[in-house]
Amino acid sequence: MKPSSPAMAGEPSANYNFAFLDEQTKRMIRRGLLKAVAIPGHQIPFGSREMPLPYGWGTGGIQITASIVGPDDVLKVIDQGADDTTNAINIRRFFARTAGIATTERTDRASIVQTRHRVPEKPLRAGQILVFQVPTPEPLRWLERREAETRKMHALAEYGAMHVNLYEDIARFGRIAKSYDYPVLVNGRYIMSPSPIPKFDNPKLHMSPALQLYGAGREKRLYAVPPYTEVKSLDFEDHPFRIERWTEACALCGAGDSFLDEVVMDDAGGRMLVCSDSEYCAERRAAGHRGKAAP
Amino acid sequence: MAMPGIADAKLAPGFADPGRDSQRVFRAALAAMAEPGRIATLDLRLQPTPPLGLAQSALALTLLDFEVALWLDGPVAPAADYLRFHTGVRLAARPEDADYCLIAGPLPPLSSFKAGSEEEPEAGATLIVAVAGLLGDGPWRLKGPGLPHEGRLGVGGLPADFAAQWAQNQRAFPRGIDLFLCAGSRLVGLPRTLTIEG
Numbered sequence: 001m002k003p004s005s006p007a008m009a010g011e012p013s014a015n016y017n018f019a020f021l022d023e024q025t026k027r028m029i030r031r032g033l034l035k036a037v038a039i040p041g042h043q044i045p046f047g048s049r050e051m052p053l054p055y056g057w058g059t060g061g062i063q064i065t066a067s068i069v070g071p072d073d074v075l076k077v078i079d080q081g082a083d084d085t086t087n088a089i090n091i092r093r094f095f096a097r098t099a100g101i102a103t104t105e106r107t108d109r110a111s112i113v114q115t116r117h118r119v120p121e122k123p124l125r126a127g128q129i130l131v132f133q134v135p136t137p138e139p140l141r142w143l144e145r146r147e148a149e150t151r152k153m154h155a156l157a158e159y160g161a162m163h164v165n166l167y168e169d170i171a172r173f174g175r176i177a178k179s180y181d182y183p184v185l186v187n188g189r190y191i192m193s194p195s196p197i198p199k200f201d202n203p204k205l206h207m208s209p210a211l212q213l214y215g216a217g218r219e220k221r222l223y224a225v226p227p228y229t230e231v232k233s234l235d236f237e238d239h240p241f242r243i244e245r246w247t248e249a250c251a252l253c254g255a256g257d258s259f260l261d262e263v264v265m266d267d268a269g270g271r272m273l274v275c276s277d278s279e280y281c282a283e284r285r286a287a288g289h290r291g292k293a294a295p
Numbered sequence: 296m297a298m299p300g301i302a303d304a305k306l307a308p309g310f311a312d313p314g315r316d317s318q319r320v321f322r323a324a325l326a327a328m329a330e331p332g333r334i335a336t337l338d339l340r341l342q343p344t345p346p347l348g349l350a351q352s353a354l355a356l357t358l359l360d361f362e363v364a365l366w367l368d369g370p371v372a373p374a375a376d377y378l379r380f381h382t383g384v385r386l387a388a389r390p391e392d393a394d395y396c397l398i399a400g401p402l403p404p405l406s407s408f409k410a411g412s413e414e415e416p417e418a419g420a421t422l423i424v425a426v427a428g429l430l431g432d433g434p435w436r437l438k439g440p441g442l443p444h445e446g447r448l449g450v451g452g453l454p455a456d457f458a459a460q461w462a463q464n465q466r467a468f469p470r471g472i473d474l475f476l477c478a479g480s481r482l483v484g485l486p487r488t489l490t491i492e493g
Contacts, residue, residue, distance in 0.1 A: 018314050027360055030321045034358075035417040037328040038473045038486035040440050044417045068325065070318045127326075155413035155469075187440055187488065189469065209443070211329045226329045226486075229440035 012100030019066040019099040025049055029067040029222070033213060036224035041186030042154070043137050048220040058091060059217025061114050061133035068129065068213070069095065069112060074102045076110035081118040081259065081276035088116075105279050117180075119201040121258050121280040124210035126227060132195040134216040137223065139183045139193040159191050162234065170239055179244065185232045186225055194231075200243045200259045205231040250275045251293035253284035307344045309356050309381040316341070320357040327475065327484030332437040332446035334429050337480045346399050347374050347425075350477035354423050359384040359395060366393035370400040371425075394418075399425040402453055405460045408472050416469035419487065427452030429478045438490040448483065450476055461491050 012018055021029075025047070032046045051059040069075065075095050079088040083105040091114060092103040104110050107122040114131040124130060140150045143161045153159065162183060169177045176182075182199035186192045194205055195214060205212065205225065212225040225231060235241035249256040251272045258280055260273040272293055275281035285294070310316035316339060323335045341356075343349040351371075359365055359382040366387045367375055374397070378384055387393040390407050402424060411419035433449015435458075454460070464471045464487060471487030485491075 018318075023314055023317070024360060027317070027358065028362060030325075031358055031363070032417070034324060034328050034421070035419075035473070037325065037441075038471075038488065039416050039469050040488065042416060042469060068318075068322065070322060071315065151414050207443075211325070226441040226488075228443045 013097050016098045018071075019069050019095065020052075021049065021063065021066040025063075026067040029063060032222050033064070033067070033224060036213070036222055037211070037226050039190075040225050040229050041184075041190030041192040041223060043221040043223045045220055046222050048217045051217065052094075053090070055218035056135065057087060058114070058116055058133040060215030060219075060222070061116070061131045061217075062091060062094070062215075063217060064131050064213050064215040064222060065095065065112060065114050066099075068131075069099055069101060071099070071101060073111045074104050074109055076104050076107060076113045077115070078113070078118055078120065078277075078279075079116045080261075081120075082278040084278055107279060117196045117198075118259070118276060119197055119204045121275070121277045123204075124208060126209040128210040130208075130210050130212050132197075132212065132214040134193065134195040134214050134221070135218070136181075137193055137214065137216040137219050137221040139181075139191050154190060157189065162191055163236075166234060167236070170236070176235065176239060176241075182241075183234050185234060187229050188232075191234070192223065192225075192231075198244065198259055199233065199241075202231070202233045202241070203243065207231075246273060248273050249291060250281060250284075251291040253281045253289045253294070254291040255281070255284055255289070306377050306380050307342050309341075310353075311340055313356075316353075317357040320353045323482065324354060324357065324475065324484065327482055328441075328473070328486050329484075330441045331439060331484055331486055331489045332435075332442070332448040334431055334448075334481050334483050337482065339480070344374055344377050346371050347377075347397065348399075348477050349480040350475075350482040351397060351399075351423055351425055354475055354477070354482070355384075355395075355397060356381055358421070361385065363394040364392055366390045366396045368396070368398045368400045368403070371397045390420075393420055396420055396422045398422060402457070405464050405472060410464075410467060410470040410472060413470060416471065419470060420472045422472055422474045424474060424476050426450050426476045426478050429476060429481055429483055434493045436492040438492075439486075439488045441486070441489075450483075458491050458493070461485075461489075465490060 032044045036044050077088045077091045079085040107120040112129045116133045144150050166176050180198045181196040207228050214223045233241040246260050252274050258275045261276045263272045361383040364387040365384045408420040428451035430449030432447050435448045437446035474485040476483045
């Protein structure tokens with residue numbers, strides 16, 4: 001693939017190994033990734049390295065991207081759907097500097113999309129890789145604090161506690177109240193955290209043509225979902241999984257099918273709902289779509 | 296064991312550009328595992344080291360180092376010095392102790408390799424097996440993660456009861472072993488989730 005937006009591409013810095021990580025670390029992560037793909041949804045420990053930014057800023061995702069990226073890749077990075085936030089810009093710049101690769105804001109031009117807490121609205125295609133930054137890889141952690149126990153629960157597929165937890169929501173609120181990091185069952189075997197994406201994005205993980213790789217830097221875990229793999233959001237027959245819906249459309253582009261963020265406009269209670277996916281919104285506006293607050 | 300001097304061993308060179316070449320080979324391996332049965336061809340300037348084929352050499356140089364143990368079957372045993380020099384890998388005496396196995400002779404029973412545990416299935420071995428031939432439209436019918444439709448594959452040179460052995464490997468999920476089948480510069484991945492019929 002030819003770099004499409006050469007603005008940030010260039011020669012990688014001579015002071016670092018390609019893509020920052022040393023080859024030994026990349027090999028260790030690569031071996032883990034191959035096993036992760038072979039055992040979909042299973043968390044694999046890895047020797048997470050100290051990165052030049054703190055835990056919580058995407059060190060797991062960055063280490064995965066650094067281990068897979070090559071000079072011909074085109075990288076897109078989003079943070080809560082936006083290409084233009086500090087975290088997203090910094091990670092793109094990090095790889096532009098240390099690997100000299102091209103970066104883009106367009107999903108369809110990217111070969112690798114690293115993401116914090118969203119899946120792009122635009123459908124991904126076969127051959128693309130989606131890298132998730134994960135804070136808490138263990139979906140059972142809120143039910144069981146002991147790592148030795150949660151490992152055993154996964155080993156035995158002993159997931160009753162998770163269903164009880166969801167049922168307690170129904171008993172208390174009349175519905176499953178979890179709205180993000182909504183647990184999924186991968187390929188009928190492992191319960192997996194999809195990272196804190198809104199449950200709105202969960203259906204996009206199911207049978208996705210793109211390969212999904214997940215990295216948790218602080219928790220030192222990686223896992224994966226191969227393309228075209230069953231990813232089922234947990235639910236009950238009488239309380240089926242539902243994604244969130246809005247009564248309004250995006251105030252800028254008028255989209256009624258995207259995930260909306262609520263933005264506080266003033267201190268008098270003024271609010272605006274806009275697309276969380278900045279690329280999707282901008283593209284729609286460029287095509288002439290207008291929301292009710294569009295200039 | 297006496298180590299021959301480097302000059303005596305006449306070792307073939309490894310990757311021309313180790314960082315870049317291993318990244319390309321890894322992506323091919325990752326795609327092979329993510330899309331089982333699709334035959335990838337490595338376009339790589341690497342002098343194959345008989346008895347290893349090009350894809351076998353490339354995968355070994357990409358994945359092995361001092362952190363893992365490697366078992367070599369009889370026919371590829373002459374590659375031991377080459378692999379130890381270029382990767383620093385530890386050699387395992389028995390297949391059940393190895394994380395990676397390079398095989399060019401008859402494939403031993405799959406039950407002789409490490410399958411990992413229920414808690415750590417990732418400890419299951421990866422076999423890098425030389426086969427007589429790979430055919431994209433063969434008699435095997437493939438199903439499983441990575442495949443939107445039924446895939447097809449033909450493999451020459453595997454034991455006659457391979458499909459039955461593989462079914463047993465699959466039943467042990469999440470424990471199990473994963474295979475790369477290599478023919479010259481071509482390779483195909485068989486993750487433990489794959490169903491093979493025919």
